[in-house]
Amino acid sequence: MSEPLLPPIGMLAELTHRCPLQCPYCSNPLELLKANRELDTQAWLDLFSQAADLGVLQVHLSGGEPTLRRDLERLIAGLSARGVYTNLITAGVGIAEGRIEAFAEAGLDHLQLSFQGARPATTDRIGNHKGGHEKKLETARRARAAGLPLTINAPIHRHNIEEVPEFIELALSLGAERLEIANVQYAGWALTNRDQLMPERAAVDRQAEIVAAARERLTGIMNIDFVTPDYFAIYPKPCMGGWARDAFMVAPDGTVLPCHAAQTIPSLSFERFGPRSLAEIWTDSPAFNAFRGTDWMLEPCRSCERREIDWGGCRCQAMAIAGDAAATDPACAKSPIHARMAMLIDEAQRAAAVPSNDEQFVYRRIGVVTEPA
Amino acid sequence: MMALHERALVSPRSVPSLPKHVRIQYDPVRQAFAVLSPEKVFWPNDISLDILRRCDGRSTVGHIIAELAADYDAEQEAVAADVVAFLQEWSDKLLVKL
Helix, strand or coil, X not given: XXXXXXXXXXXXXXXXXXXXXXXXXXXXCCCCCCHHHCCCHHHHHHHHHHXXXXXXXXXXXXXXXXXXXXXXXXXXXXXXXXXXXXXXXXXCCCCCCXXXXXXXHHXXXXXXXXXXXXXXXXXXXXXXXXXXXXXXHHHHHHHHHCCCCEEEEEEECCCCHHHHHHHHHHHHHCCCCEEEEEECCXXXXXXXXXXXXXXXXXXXXXXXXXXXXXXXXXXXXXXXXXXXXXXXXXXXXXXXXXXXXXXXXXXXXXXXXXXXXXXXCCCCCCCEECCECHHHHHHHCHHHHHCXXXXXXCCCCCCCCCHHHXXXXXXXHHHHHHCCCCCCCCCCCXXXXXXXXXXXXXXXXXXXXXXXXXXXXXXXXXXXXXXXX | CCCXXXXXXXXXXXXXXXXXXXXXXXXXXXXXXXXXCCCCEECCCHHHHHHHXXXXXXXXXXXXHHHHHHHHCCCHHHHHHHHHHHHHHHHHCCCCEC
C-alpha cells in the first residue's frame, strides 16, 4: 500500500432497484434485485450508524427510486441524528402528498432531481413514463416550498444533447442551486444501449462550449457541474476518486461495492453487510484492496505522473473495453487501445444512421435481462 | 435568461451567512472541522474557519474584518483584502450567501 488507508467520506446507498422509470442509461446492474432482496429498515439503520462511526460524512440515498421505500423518512432521521449530510437522489414521480415535507422535517439536507429531457416529450420517452415531466416539475416546486436545496440532474446522450441550453433554463426557472450536466457513463444498462445513446462528436463539442459559456455567465447564480463524456476524453476520470479511496456504495441487498459497476469484474467477489461489519469490509475485503492506491498498476499507469490524479481511471471501463480490470482505462490517450474508443463512437454512429435502429432502447426493467450481455 | 436572482458582490455592508445546503461540522474521526455541501466536503484552514464561523447572518463584512484584524493583530487593509476575496469566491460557488 503506497499510502495509509483513510476513512471513507461518502457513501451511495442504493436502497432499492424498484423504479417507476425505465431509463435505458441506468447505471444499475442488468440483474436487478426484487423487493424481497432489500435490506430491512433496521439493517439500513445499523449500516448507517457503522458508516458514521467509520467517518462517513455524506450519504447519497439513491436506487432505483429511493422514495419507493416507505421507511425513507426513518432512514433520513437516523442519518440526521448522527450528523450525516443527506442527499436524496430521486426521479421525482409518484411521491405521495406530504412526503417531501416529511423528508425535510426528518432532516434531509439536499434533494437531487433528475430530468431525462428539458422538453416533456423527451423526458416521457426516455423514462418510458407518460406524464413524468409534469410530475417532476411539481416535485421541484414542492421541494422548494419545503425549503430544500435543489440540484437538477440531466443525464446527457444523443437524444437530449441538443437540449442542454434548455436544461440550463429549466434549472434556473426552478430555482436550483446546482445543475449537473452528466454525460452518460457506459456501464450497466447504458452499456447495453451504447449504440443508441452515443452522441456525435460535433454535438459533444457544441455542448462543451455551451456549458463553458453558461458557467461563466451564471457565476454566483447557479453552479453547473459538467461530467464530460469518457469516450471523447484525453484523460480518464478519477472514478469514485480512486478505487476504495474515500467512497463506496451499497446495493439494495447490503452488498458493499467500491463502485456501481464493480460486479462486472468477474475476478472479484463482494461481501455483504451483516455477516461482516462495514469497517471489516472497508479495511480487509480483497475486492476493496484489489485496486487501492497505486501498487496494482501496470504500465503506462505505473510510471505516469498523473497516477495519483486519475488513479488509473475506471476499472469497470477497463474491464468492459480492454477485457482486463487492471489495464489503463482506455479513455486515457496513453492506453495502447485508446483508438478503440473512437472506433466505438464511429460504430455507434453507423448503427444509429439506420433509422430502424435508432431509439430501439432496451428499457430498464426488472427481469428483462437475467444474463449480462 | 430567466434567473431568480443575480450574482452578489461583497461589500463592507454585506451580511454573509451560510446557505441551507452548507454546514460546518466537527468530525471526531478526523479531528477537524468539515464544511459539508451537496457533493463536496471541504477542510478549511484555521483562518477560513474563522471567517466562515462569523458568517452568522448578523455581522457585516466590515465588522468581521475589524474583529479578525484585532484577533490576529494585523492591518485592517490586509485582512480586508483577504476576507473580501475569500467571501467573493465562496459566494460565487454558492457556499456563502451575501
